[in-house]
Amino acid sequence: MYYFIPAWFKNNERSFYNVAKPWYRDSKKIEFDDSINQIKMFEQAGTAVKLLIIGYMPNLRSFLQRQELDETAYLSIFDELQGISLQGTRRIMVNDLKFPTDAEFVYTPFRIMVYHKEQLYAKVDVGTLGEILTVTRPTKQYVFDDRGFLSSILYTTAEGTPLRQEYLNLAGEVRFIEDLQSGKVQIAPAFLKNFKYSEYENIQALVTEKFNQFLQQVTNDDAFVLAAGGQRTKLALELINSPKIIMSYFTGRNKELAPLQVEPVAKAYLAVADTQATADLIAPLYPAEKIKVVTPFDTRLRLGHSQRLAKDWLLFLVDEIAASALDQALSQILELMRQQPKLGLELGVFRRDDVNLHNLRAQILAKAPDFKVTLPGDEKEAENQLEEKKYAGEVHLFYLDTENEIVRALDRARVLIDLGTPPDLYAQIAAISAGVPQIVLHAEQLVEHEKNGLVLQGDINNLTKAIKYYTQELKYWNEAMMYAVAKISELTGGNLAKRWQTWLEQSE
Numbered sequence: 001m002y003y004f005i006p007a008w009f010k011n012n013e014r015s016f017y018n019v020a021k022p023w024y025r026d027s028k029k030i031e032f033d034d035s036i037n038q039i040k041m042f043e044q045a046g047t048a049v050k051l052l053i054i055g056y057m058p059n060l061r062s063f064l065q066r067q068e069l070d071e072t073a074y075l076s077i078f079d080e081l082q083g084i085s086l087q088g089t090r091r092i093m094v095n096d097l098k099f100p101t102d103a104e105f106v107y108t109p110f111r112i113m114v115y116h117k118e119q120l121y122a123k124v125d126v127g128t129l130g131e132i133l134t135v136t137r138p139t140k141q142y143v144f145d146d147r148g149f150l151s152s153i154l155y156t157t158a159e160g161t162p163l164r165q166e167y168l169n170l171a172g173e174v175r176f177i178e179d180l181q182s183g184k185v186q187i188a189p190a191f192l193k194n195f196k197y198s199e200y201e202n203i204q205a206l207v208t209e210k211f212n213q214f215l216q217q218v219t220n221d222d223a224f225v226l227a228a229g230g231q232r233t234k235l236a237l238e239l240i241n242s243p244k245i246i247m248s249y250f251t252g253r254n255k256e257l258a259p260l261q262v263e264p265v266a267k268a269y270l271a272v273a274d275t276q277a278t279a280d281l282i283a284p285l286y287p288a289e290k291i292k293v294v295t296p297f298d299t300r301l302r303l304g305h306s307q308r309l310a311k312d313w314l315l316f317l318v319d320e321i322a323a324s325a326l327d328q329a330l331s332q333i334l335e336l337m338r339q340q341p342k343l344g345l346e347l348g349v350f351r352r353d354d355v356n357l358h359n360l361r362a363q364i365l366a367k368a369p370d371f372k373v374t375l376p377g378d379e380k381e382a383e384n385q386l387e388e389k390k391y392a393g394e395v396h397l398f399y400l401d402t403e404n405e406i407v408r409a410l411d412r413a414r415v416l417i418d419l420g421t422p423p424d425l426y427a428q429i430a431a432i433s434a435g436v437p438q439i440v441l442h443a444e445q446l447v448e449h450e451k452n453g454l455v456l457q458g459d460i461n462n463l464t465k466a467i468k469y470y471t472q473e474l475k476y477w478n479e480a481m482m483y484a485v486a487k488i489s490e491l492t493g494g495n496l497a498k499r500w501q502t503w504l505e506q507s508e
Contacts, residue, residue, distance in 0.1 A: 006035035007227035015231035018055035034250040037296035045494035058145040090148030091131035275445035297433040311344040315413035320420025435481035
């Protein structure tokens with residue numbers, strides 16, 4: 001059995017409290033990481049896999065569903081602590097909740113404001129599927145589990161300072177209370193028989209008790225894969241005595257060496273890094289023979305759809321590029337679109353607060369007033385027009401709020417252009433997964449020049465030439481796709497599981 005301990009929903013203030021943020025509070029909603037990729041690869045190989053969830057994650061099943069891991073077996077320490085054995089999901093909707101009969105509801109896309117007698121009564125945060133996440137009152141917040149029950153109640157001061165959290169069972173009974181001022185945890189009298197002590201120094205001590213009970217079932221044949229970084233990983237490393245411990249390092253999570261040095265990594269038999277740069281970062285922690293590089297990829301993407309489309313769409317990510325460089329790049333692309341009418345341009349933006357689509361459209365129209373430049377929703381307006389105006393080129397502007405939107409955009413893209421420093425990590429992984437060649441400004445670990453993309457060597461003036469390389473004939477584009485196929489085949493069909501097993505045997 002391979003046990004995976006992920007580092008999802010990291011919380012710097014409360015290490016074991018991992019409640020998902022509503023999407024609108026997160027400037028970049030990228031959830032994909034090394035653990036997700038590894039679990040999928042092992043499951044495809046038919047290898048026994050189980051997730052170990054050490055933190056409090058009431059939204060776990062919704063997250064697993066988004067990542068197509070909803071069939072993955074898991075053990076939740078907090079389920080054990082709260083006495084919950086329920087499986088599956090059941091969405092709680094607003095109609096399931098009790099509010100004053102004369103309450104008024106004001107709906108926004110992902111939050112509902114509840115007013116009573118012209119005063120704000122509650123704020124209801126809603127997930128992307130319409131499910132209730134939390135209901136916030138002036139001095140308390142109700143936290144709902146995605147299996148359809150009230151999971152805990154967070155009490156605060158009127159100013160919002162956390163005071164204590166009550167954790168409930170399915171019957172709504174309090175099992176234990178965490179004092180958020182002192183850190184101490186008190187067990188409810190009715191459930192003392194389920195725990196060793198009536199009081200614990202902190203939530204980690206309570207988690208440790210249940211985690212140790214689980215570890216009594218583990219054999220020396222079982223392997224543990226720990227996502228490096230954070231208090232949960234440190235605790236797991238301290239408690240696990242298996243001879244097969246694999247530490248996994250991911251660029252999106254592990255950017256500095258100092259936080260990783262506090263983890264007792266000497267117990268690890270293997271360290272897996274997602275890029276050579278990450279491998280170089282952790283080199284001081286391990287003997288060289290223990291470090292292996294495995295590039296992750298996202299199995300939600302499919303190869304080679306763009307050649308079926310009438311246009312060759314360029315997907316240009318503009319978040320991390322300087323204004324002057326963006327203007328220079330747009331000038332080149334728009335001019336090339338006049339020369340190659342088959343080209344279309346799609347500009348994707350991750351951070352709504354940083355890039356205004358209307359301003360971006362005005363910038364493009366100033367350069368190309370005879371182009372059709374659309375924003376989200378413009379297509380519906382166009383349907384009502386009797387005559388379709390002819391344009392010299394077509395540009396689409398949109399926000400990329402979720403990973404699935406990036407997946408859809410790459411599914412139709414002929415080339416990904418990301419001139420940011422650094423480029424977006426998930427977009428790079430997704431492009432490899434879809435076999436889409438990438439154009440980047442500087443050398444990157446995930447872009448191999450003239451294999452799965454082109455490096456502009458720091459000179460944006462090379463952009464036109466790079467786009468032509470992949471759009472004027474199929475040869476180089478096909479080579480990039482076949483290179484991606486070869487890379488992906490190294491990790492699928494059981495190959496990744498076999499490689500890990502071989503590495504573990506070599507380390508023994």
